[in-house]
Amino acid sequence: MEGYRRFLALLVSALLLGFVAVVCSIVWVLRYREGLGWDGGAAEFNWHPVLVVTAIIVYRLPWTWKCSKLLMKFIHAGLNTIAMILAIVSMVAVFEYHNARKIPNMYSLHSWIGLTLVFPKALTMNLFFPLRAALMPIHVYSGLLIFVAVIASALMGITEKLLFSLQSPAYSESPPEAIFVNCLGLLIVTFGALILWMASRPHWKRPPEENAKVQRPNGGAPEGVEAESTMTDCSNADRSDAGFNSEAARKRNFKLDEAGQRSTM
Amino acid sequence: MEGYRRFLALLVSALLLGFVAVVCSIVWVLRYREGLGWDGGAAEFNWHPVLVVTAIIVYRLPWTWKCSKLLMKFIHAGLNTIAMILAIVSMVAVFEYHNARKIPNMYSLHSWIGLTLVFPKALTMNLFFPLRAALMPIHVYSGLLIFVAVIASALMGITEKLLFSLQSPAYSESPPEAIFVNCLGLLIVTFGALILWMASRPHWKRPPEENAKVQRPNGGAPEGVEAESTMTDCSNADRSDAGFNSEAARKRNFKLDEAGQRSTM
Known part of the structure; x- marks a missing residue:
């Protein structure tokens, strides 16, 4: 793989940033807020930021090791399922909190965007299993x-929460909690920027397997390729990956690059 | 160009969405808020959302016509300069409003992210003029x-403004203004999603000119290519674009796709 060391460095950085972001979200609710609980009160609400930050990290955790395509598909689907469950539980926490306090649900732009994202997320996950070649670019893009949209939604959520919770001193007086949580927001943005950079480098895309099927619609936009992802190392590497990094594999890559897009992650 | 009609349809949709979003931001401040002015009061603040929404649209207005590369570079640089000026004036409006009302500046995550974006924006614009091939992927990515980050910041700004301004009835009671501005937020998100789709389709990238120089660093990641963008039609089309859509041009494309990334916009 070209720029292998740089890829590894970014991979480790993303893992570290993600880990720190999750820890910060836990510190936020334990140290500055009411802790965690499931009682319909503020402690239940607090699962929302913690689980959403964790979902964001898990969703895009770089897991791109040199495994067989099938194993990578399972890891990808598994992590996405975990992220989806975390997101749903985090929403249940908010709804229960709102209902217990008689606060209306679904009035803010944050809630509109956040809840809306569940549907394309479910759809994209459904697309994954019987993933047809022609749908791959849509799967990767969505x-x-x-x-990106979940990160934007999390930033809106942070804004809402700080404006609601910080009263004396207010958010505008920049108490320690405000600075701390603003930094959490910047951490999440940096994590997102790192992942997007890694996911959009053409030379870090996973080379196709030997038996990759290139489907090309007649006359249409040649967007169809099998699901592929970048890989670095894995003990149970599939033998069909033997062509990895070879000249032949690279030539196939150009063809596939033309034919559409492969997933890096 | 492959999928030319689809490209045109998306182009027109993006233009329409962008236009409607700008109109909505103006309707918001004229109908629901204090109008526009430059008096240190709320009417001055209102330039902020209007100019930022306009800046977002202008920044990524699809202008990818079949022009000479030089003309396209000038249009790209021109639109970016306009967007930058709009963004700066919009920030001046907020600072003046805050100072007149003795509201602290730069305390919210929205302000941190929003102001921070000015610096990479200025840097990316500086990168543009003497754009070296090796910097092109960084230019396109940033x-x-x-x-995307400006859109996220705008959504946070909308959240802040609605929480501050809507008192009786409050944001949580979903008055017409809340619904209207939430919809403006969704419009901006949809515009962003459309532009990102168009900008990331490999077959909508602008084919290189005849004299495109492919620079490839020795042993390093082959990220270097000349700045290129998708084009559709333009009266003063450069003759050097004659190879457009030809088999030879497409073959060069694969080479360039491997070598790095070209800009679609």
Whole structure:
């Protein structure tokens, strides 16, 4: 793989940033807020930021090891399922909190965008299993778009929460909690920027397997390729990946690059 | 160009969406808020949302006509300069409003992210003129990242403004203004999603000119290519674009796709 060391460095950075972001969200609710609980109160609400930040990290955790395509598909689907479950539980926490306090649900732009994202997310996940070649570019694009939109939604959520919770001193007086949580927001943005960079480098895309089927619609836009992802190393590497990094594999890559897009992650 | 009609349809949709979003931001401040002015009061603040929404649209207005590369570079640089000026004036309006009302500046995550974006934006614009091949992938990536981050920042700004301004009835009671401005937020998100789709389709990238220089660093990641963008039609089309859509041009494309990334916009 070209720029292998740079890829590894970014991979480790993304893992670290993601880990720190999750820890920060936990510190936020434990140290500055009411902790965690499931009682219909503020402690239940607090699962919302913690689980959403964790979902964002899990959703795009770089897991691109040199595994067989099938194993990578399972890891990808598995992580996405975990992220989806975290997101749903985090929403249940908010609804229960709102209902217990008689606060209306679904009035803010944050809630509109956040809840809306569940549907394309479910759709994209459904697309994954019987993933037809022609749908691959849509799958990759919507995966990354949902990732970006969830981050935007999290930033709106942070804004809402700080404006609601910080009273004396107010958010505008920049108490320690405000600075801390603003930094959490910047961490999430940096994590997102890193992942987007890695996911959009053409030379870090996973080379196709030997038996990759290139489907090309007649006369239409040649967007169809099998699902592929970047890989780095894995103990149970599939033998069909033997062509990896070879000249032949690279030539096939150009063809596939023309034919559409492969997923890096 | 492959999928030319689809490209045109998306282009027109993006133009319409962008136009409607700008109109909505003006309707918001004229109908629901205090109008526009430059008096240190709320009417001055209102330039902020209007100019930022306009800047977002202008920044990524699809202008990819079949022009000479030089003309396209000038249009791209011109639109970016306009967007930058709009963004700066919009920030001046907020600072003046805050100072007149003795509201602290730069305390919210929205302000941190929004102001931070000015610097990479200025840097990316500086990169543009003497754009070296090796910097092109970074230029394209940071351009799109800034675009996405400004949208996220605008959504946070909308959230802040509605929470501050709507008192009786409050934001949570979903008065008409809340619904209207939430819809403006969704419009901006849809515009962004459309532009990102168009900008990331490999077959809608502008084919290289005849004299395109492919620079490839020794042993390093082959990211270097000349700045190129998708084009559709333009009266003063450059003759050097004659190879457009030909088999030879397409073959060069694969080579360039491997070598790095070209800009679609």
